[in-house]
Amino acid sequence: MTHEEQALSSDSALRAEVLHRLAEDEYLAPLGLRVGVLNAIIHLCGSVPTLDLWRRAERIAGESLPGVRGVVNRIQAPGAPNPSRTIHLNLP
DSSP, rough: OOOOHHHHHHHHHHHHHHHHHHHHTTTTGGGGEEEEEEEEEEEEEOOOOOOHHHHHHHHHHTOOOOTTEEEEEEOTTOOSSSSSOEEEEOOO
């Protein structure tokens, strides 16, 4: 398997795990948030009704997942940064 194929496989696994974690959360599951992963950086999109849920989604996406290099939060919420994006990277 090439390095590119390994990265895609890892990104796919990370995306599946984040989607699973969001689906298990009783507050976030019904909101249909979108998740993308590229080079182990998680991208969150969609909208939530509160800033607390915005923070919750970001925390769940990046919390103790091995291999995550960062989270880009583009979820729209009242009081969220405008433009609706924060980037938290875990780069060495």
